[in-house]
Amino acid sequence: MINARNLGPWSAAALAATVMTGAIGARPLEDAAPVKPITSRPVEHVAPSGPYMRSVEDPGRTVALEVASRTFVPADADGPTVVLVSVAHIAERELYGQLQAVLDANDIVLYESVMPAGARGAGGSTDTQRAGSTLAVMKFTAGALYQFKNREQRYAADLSELAEFAGRRDPRLAQWLASARTDGWGRRIAYEVGEGGRVFVLTSLGADHAVGGAGVDADIQVTSETKVNAEFQDDDQDNIQAELAKALGLAFQLDGIDYDRPNFRCSDMSMDQLQRAMKAEGLDMGPLEGTLGGSSLPGRIAVFFLRLMRTVDFFFDGVIADGMKVVLIELFSDNAFMEQSFRQFGDGFERVLIDQRNQIVIDDLSVILERERDVRSVAIFYGAAHMPDMAERLTDQLGYRPDAEQWFTAFEVDLDDSAMTPAQLQSLRRMIRQQLRMMSR
Structure with missing residues (x-):
């Protein structure tokens, strides 16, 4: 069982990983971000199980976190293209403008969002x-x-x-x-x-x-x-993802992407399905839900410190926020960290949060392939942590193969615009990597 009282160092890191790449909740929408050129490059060969998030460094100048968009085509050339559009749930607003353009170019977008119970509509076989x-x-x-x-x-x-x-x-x-x-x-x-x-x-x-x-x-x-359910009535609940974005001077995904599109379809579990799946694995969602939503004591404390960080950082010329960005870049571009993070919540956590939710998307895509023959392109819009497994399911179950990819900058630390010095940047990165090596032993 997940217990908030026995969250150790790795579990705290796992919580951070879930904030960055896990399910996203409700948030009022603002105008979509304008599109401007960001890192974008095709490649000749794309490995279906390759990473969808990475760090990129221009030594002495910038360090950045990038996310991938990969295009898959049916092996028999009969069927729509499928684009796996990975996303970081907090990022520069420009990223969301760029991804919006990618999504809008597709006939259908299957997007991630754990829904309130009942939101998938009524039905059944009996x-x-x-x-x-x-x-x-x-x-x-x-x-x-x-x-x-x-x-x-x-x-x-x-x-x-x-x-x-x-x-x-x-x-x-x-x-x-x-x-x-x-x-x-x-x-x-x-x-x-x-x-x-x-x-x-x-x-x-x-x-x-x-x-x-x-x-x-x-x-x-x-x-x-x-x-x-109280989950639906708590209209003004604080959200750690949104608070973290504010503290770092970034945007929250639900503020940056316009979901008001006729081709956008939610393809995910409802909250009651997620809770049942977690219970079947012997896991308790309660502490995690409360912490991410900001309603539990640990969640309220986290929100308080994130808001305090914004105030204090004003007097340090943004160096605290830049330091935190460097930490996130190092953590989320480290595959071992992401794998270990999920395991800290229990053996079944990844099976539910990644495997079972991904299978819902593949099942929804299968229905589109069978019933909507005029559809020429489908985008799957999910957090980057989902995409390696999603790509394998797309390849193994539906016979697709990778064809092209693009990389987009989620956020970066530019030393030309930062109070952080090159020496401080390298020292911080070395410290983080040393800690990651120690934790993975």
Whole structure:
């Protein structure tokens, strides 16, 4: 079991790795970044299991973290190209502008985002499964209605008003709400609001589509009195990823990428699926969720120190932020560190966070290949830690081969613009590498 009290040095590093390359949560959207030239180079041969994140140094001048975008083609030349677009969840805003252009050039984008329970829509192969998934999507919609009421002091007049509200806050939320408009039998879920916007009722008529009934035929209702998961109601929760980005003068991915695109499709687990998968592996998501979200005591402490760092760094001409960037560049470009990081949370952590979530993407891609024959290109937009395994699945299961690659700068430390000296930079890098060697023994 994961226990916040026994997080050792490697587990602290593992937490940092998860912040940088793990699942991303909700965040209000800002304007997408402008596009400007960044590192981009094709290669003649691409190894499907090669790294998707690396450090690049111009000795005495710059050290940078880069992420890769690799294009795969079907071995039999029949089918769409697939582009694995890796991303760092915090980076220079220019990176997100460049990646936005790559994504927008594809017919479909399958993106990473662990969704609230019910956000994948209702369905199932039996009436019992359809009833259960219907209740989940209705609770998901209720969570959005609670957020609306927190802002507007009333519930939405109809679900269209709710969708408009959601789209302004986070385009992904609007997409998920659209999937939650029908029940497990494909029928529209009814929404009624009363008492001047103070109460609401969501209703599905069950398997028989008739009022009343019992068992799977019974009406399913969620009201303004129904409790939903706290994950959806906590609208102003601090997020360590976003706070780390601010402390380093960088942008958070959800502030830099515009998800409001008709070709963008979420391809990931829902939170309840993730929790069940973790439980099956004997893992507890609670401490990690609270820390990353900033709601637990360790999370609140981390947020406090990140904010304090921003204030103190002002008096040191940014050298603290630059030093932290160097630390991250060294950590995230070290394959052994990334592998060891996942193991610190338990043997099953990587199987769930990487393997099982990646398989969902490959399964969604398989459906596209089978049913949407006119699609000529698909981008898979995930954290860099996912991509080596994703590439292997794409090659082994679907018969694709690598064809080309590009590298993009996520962020860098430029000594011409930094208070850090070349000697300090090299000393810090040597210290980090020495610590990494000691930890890997």
